[in-house]
Amino acid sequence: MSELFQYDFFIRSLAGAVFAAITCGLTGTYIVSRRMVFVSGGITHASFGGIGIGYFLGINPVMGAAVFGVLVALGMERFSYRDMVRQDSLIAMLWSLGMAVGVIFIYITPGYAPNLLTYLFGSILTITTTDLLLLGGLSLISILIFILFYNTILMVSFDEGFAETRSMPVKGIKSMMIILVALTIVFNIRIVGIIMVLALLTVPQAIANLFTSNYKHMLIYSVLSGMAGTLSGLAASWYLNIPSGATIVFTLVLMFSMAKLIKSVTG
């Protein structure tokens, strides 16, 4: 019985690591190439507000974060489009506002908030079936979106003004992608936590970018280097018995440094 439980938990963690690498590898490439890292940081932290509201209402905090994260992401996109506020100031405002909302709602929720640290630092070892289904479904959707709309995503990301002159549905594509960004962030919070999820969205891309500057190759290499990082990080956290989220991030950055070193030695 206990062995079966061990096995189940082993498989779940592996699946979580693979799904994280797929979703973050693909969507992270979109984020990095469009220089949206700061926007993504804003969405990440703002979604903490949704976690707090989730606790308060007694619903799954991940669901709260998903709804909140998507709304914030669409808001950032829309207001920056209207050019009413400086976009970076707006992002900083929503970034802190989300955190503040989260803290307040967790404070006024009676009793204590179980697993709060899980959302801040991640815990792939306690990942639930619901989390896995969400992350697995998102992996499938991400793969489909990038296969179906590859050329359109590429041209809109590269030059949206030009895409508009070709009557491409620029707003629609950008909205679809910002929703994908928000969901990718929120569902991966379970893996490495709010504090570190940005690493999953940027470090695999930085590794890929050392070897290619072709968008399609970047998508594939990012997923592969992400998998190498999450799986070996997971293994290391098992053997050394240290927190999984932190170990995965550490491993990814170590991989980047080694790749950079190899690259500079071999030229």
Add this chain to the structure above:
Amino acid sequence: MTKLLEVNDVSAGYHREPVIEKACFSVSQDDFIGIIGPNGGGKTTLLKVMLGLHKPFSGMVKWFLEDNPQSARQKIGYLPQINFFDIRFPISVFDVVRSGLASPDNLRGRFSRKQNHHVEEVLRLLGMSRLKNKSMGMLSGGEKQRVFLGRAIVSNPDILFLDEPGTYVDHEFESEMYDMLKNLNQHMAIVLVSHDLGMISSYIKSIICVNRVVHYHASNIISNEQLTTYNCPIQLITHGDVPHTVLNKHTQR
């Protein structure tokens, strides 16, 4: 001559501040119009209004290509004014040129063999075949400009808009490019923005001066006095058949 586009008493700007006023002219089939004016005079804004990328405060832009503005846009080629320092995007030369064939009916971006072939042809015309798989970030400024020219003409548009295509390219390619445009002008109208008249004066057929107020001038010969009355402080350098008129450099750059 078939009229393609009419700009009717258009004023436009940003945040309620007018940048261009009283734009009134039309573009016809064989036109080769040069839009000139000082930096910040509103040339790019005028182009964006014509393209429907920027809404005017008043007046209107009327297209005669198609009833439906969306399909009209498919017959336009556009080379935007670009800040090349920012281009490090991981996209290949081939993909950039081919994006000139994108259309909302083809969101999946599946291009036919014939279309791909045509992209190759345009790359050859621009002397860029060798670099077609290179990433944009690795090209020189002049090479990037060629790629953007390719993207603008690959769809064989009825009307081609070019915003300062001469920036970043060397003089040799610049005159080569204008010769190419002269050829293209046999089957498409061209609207070309430039901040100096020098190189383009012998290619264009008419001139629009933009310095907040927009003046249309129906020939390619423009004198010092006319430029002064248009309040269009640009530098005139002689080329070919254009009368020798040299304007004083304006203090503002």
